Amino acid sequence: MDVKNMDFQKTINKAVDRLSLQQKLIALYILIIIIPIIIFISIYSSNVYDRAINEIRIKSENALEIEKIHIKNNIESMRRTAQMVVSDIEFIDFVKSRNEANIDQLIDFRMNELSNVTRLQANNPAIENIRLYTTNPYITEMWPILFKEDRIMEKPWREEVINRNGMEVWWFDQQTDDVLERLPSQNTAKISLLRELDYPKDEHLGIIEINMFLKNFFPKMFGSVQDPDSVYVVIDKDNNMIRNFHHTYFEDEGIDTEDLKLKFNKSKHEGTGSFQFENNETPYLVITAYIDDLDAYLLNVISLEGLYAETAKTRNVIFSGIIFLVIILSFVTYVLVLLLLKKMYKLKDSMKQVEQGDFSVDVEIDGQDEISELAFHFKSLLGKMNGLIAEAVNKQATAKETELKALKTQIDSHFLYNTLENIKMMAEIEGQYPISDAVTSLGEMMRYNLKWKNDFVVLDEELNYIKNYVDIMNLRLDGLLTLNIDVPQELHDQEVLKMSLQPIIENAIKHGIIPNDQKNEGILQVNARCSEDYIIIEILDNGVGMTKEECESLNLSIQTGVKNQKSDSKGGNGIGIHNVNERIQLYYGTEYGVFVTSEKGEFTMVTVKMPCKIMKGGSQSV
Known part of the structure; x- marks a missing residue:
């Protein structure tokens, strides 16, 4: 890996070295302008994108709070209705009676107590049904309020309601068969408030059901005007997703609802929250709000594709405009640099002539800038070089004369060495050995002194x-x-x-x-x-x-x-x-x-x- 990096760096260095000074200056200018611009645009676009997402998040959270208020009102309405039914003493006494009623009693019950319950439903148009399922064998069914509990024996919520011992149970039905065995309609999705009746204490008497269609309970989710870029869904305590199947948002966007539930479960917490995910390279923002009465979460899934595209378009427009401006400025800079370097190119041509051996070049560059100063020193250098060349020619002539003198000196030194050698031989013949040794030492000293090469x-x-x-x-x-x-x-x-x-x-x-x-x-x-x-x-x-x-x-x-x-x-x-x-x-x-x-x-x-x-x-x- 290091070798590859070194080779790449060498290739870059060679490519840069092949550029002229003018091209290097232009490239440096473009880099100095482009790099900060790219960084600025990236940061600016990211900030704009984040601010837009934050605005969407705040807007969606506000919408969810409003929706929660509507849901809260519907919950209170259903609770209030259930409580009024339980508080109707005559109605409850008739239901728990263990004696079979005669015709007069039945007519009286229908005209009074049962009518009171029917009026509760009429006074709350959002409530679809008020039903009581009783186990009392002496009670005759009176539609659409009073039913035998046998009709709900197969309902999945019955056992849970009984186990809650009088505590309310909220149950979502996306689409189920009606207890009256009528054909299901297109909008039978509903939510039910269920409570057990026991009389005497701890003795099961029946189950009260107050239900409301989901289109009334969740007005945003089932509204007639739908936002094509967002959808509302509910995830209940059993991780079931409740949604408007007439709104094909998930099918159009290609979102897997199971995958969405997995992502939600990783980030969910009580209160209001949010998380983001991507599907098919499209970003999505999900705002969540916890509904504590239902132990469920209300989700608003928002597509950010339009926001992302708009941000990218704005970024590209700004970047294109800046690139166009940089090109214009680069051209202007190129011309200005060319004018500034004109003197340098003239000086370079003069140096090439000197390199080829023409020392008579006359460098005429006027001005007070650095290049003019460099040209002045180069001109002075040429003058000194010409002077040194003339001096070298004179020295060469002098060297010839010096060589002749050195040759003469060499001849003289050889003559001197030979003379000393003769004196040494004469001293030895005469037996004057101290003189012979002294002459030998003197000869070696002279040889050491005269032959100075280093x-x-x-x-x-x-x-x-x-x-x-x-x-x-x-x-x-x-x-x-x-x-x-x-x-x-x-x-x-x-x-x-x-x-x-x-x-x-x-x-x-x-x-x-x-x-x-x-x-x-x-x-x-x-x-x-x-x-x-x-x-x-x-x-x-x-x-x-x-x-x-x-x-x-x-x-x-x-x-x-x-x-x-x-x-x-x-x-x-x-x-x-x-x-x-x-x-x-x-x-x-x-x-x-x-x-x-x-x-x-x-x-x-x-x-x-x-x-x-x-x-x-x-x-x-x-």
């Missing part, structure tokens, strides 16, 4: 050079000097600057050993050790030494280059200790260099610190 040598070569130097100085000092070298074998190939130790040896002899009036043996000790990343070379002499103040002054002179009597060196080849320190810091850095410690009348020790760099195979510089 600033770096191995430590072993520098040590051989100071050996030859001490041998020459012993001719002058009658063998006063003794040189001891203690350097581990692995450091013999350590890289050092050429002629970095000889000026220190010369300084030690000239200012330390020779001024010693006692003329004792002068001992020069050279030690070397290496840490992980640097090497320490110590050169110790047993000369006159220095006081603390003189030593500090000398160290200051070495670091700053300010000459004083303690630190200046005029012997040897003229490279002072300060020059050695300066060369080391120039090549390796200021953390390296030379430092002096001394005790008056005892010793002087010069410490040289350089990076540890082993030159495998030795040096080729000499």
Whole structure:
């Protein structure tokens, strides 16, 4: 996955690199404009959509509250009717009578008590039926109020009503056969309030049924004017869905009612609530309201397809308008950038001519902007380049002359080496071996000095050079000097600057050993050790030494280059200790260099610190 990402990133980088600066600026401009616009439109559309849904939710919740008020009124009306029937003492006494009534009693009952119950129904036109199903064998059925309980023995609600011991039971019948065994009509869906009558106490007497058609009980659900984008349904305590089957909303929308019930059961709670779901990529909003008297939920299922389409249309119109505006602005920006970069393109063409070898290009770009300033510096650069070319031609001619002089010098040095070799042979023939050794040392020193091809040598070569130097100085000092070298074998190939130790040896002899009036043996000790990343070379002499103040002054002179009597060196080849320190810091850095410690009348020790760099195979510089 990482490899694919890297390849994709490389492809993008290559594509961007192939674009001109003008195209990059236009692309950057479009990105800077388009990306915030897309984000803004998305957020704005989402907020508009959410606000619209919230408005729909509030409107639907208000409609549900109004519907609940209607339902509450219908519930109270049915309860009040049931209570008035139960409270009619003459009616109830006749029903619970255990004596068979004669004709006069029956006529009197029908004309009075039964008429009172019939008037209750007439006074409540929304109530469809008031019925009493009795188990009293002495009672004769009087339609449409009084019936034998045998007619409802198969009803599914009978057992539940008896088990509730006089508590009311609400029952929904979507479409059932009438107890009078009439044909079912098209609108027989109803809701029934059922209560058990017991007399005496705990003795079953009958069941009262007050029912109302659902079209009257739920006016919104069964209203004649239906909203094509929404539908009302009820889900009862047994998870049965009660709805208006004449409204084909679910069939038209292709919504599975069982799936809707599952989604509802996952989010239902008492009171008013809502949830959303999708069906066939169409969003829906469901507002729920709990009806505690019925232990049921009233649902308003609302399609958001129209809202979603309207929001998308608005978003697309806004986005299209902005895209059109961005295209116009991009074209204008393209022209303006072209004018702004005209000077840069002219400067680029001039650079191409210089690249092809034409250094006589005249860059004429006026103005005070950055490109004009760049053109001015480029023109100055061309002038310097032309001057350097002329200088290089002159130097080339001078180099030819220098080569001739170098050839002459080489011939002279060979002549000198041959002469010294002849003197050495003559000294050996005469038995003057000290003179022969001195001539040999002098020849090696001259060869080391004259053949300077590199600033770096191995430590072993520098040590051989100071050996030859001490041998020459012993001719002058009658063998006063003794040189001891203690350097581990692995450091013999350590890289050092050429002629970095000889000026220190010369300084030690000239200012330390020779001024010693006692003329004792002068001992020069050279030690070397290496840490992980640097090497320490110590050169110790047993000369006159220095006081603390003189030593500090000398160290200051070495670091700053300010000459004083303690630190200046005029012997040897003229490279002072300060020059050695300066060369080391120039090549390796200021953390390296030379430092002096001394005790008056005892010793002087010069410490040289350089990076540890082993030159495998030795040096080729000499």
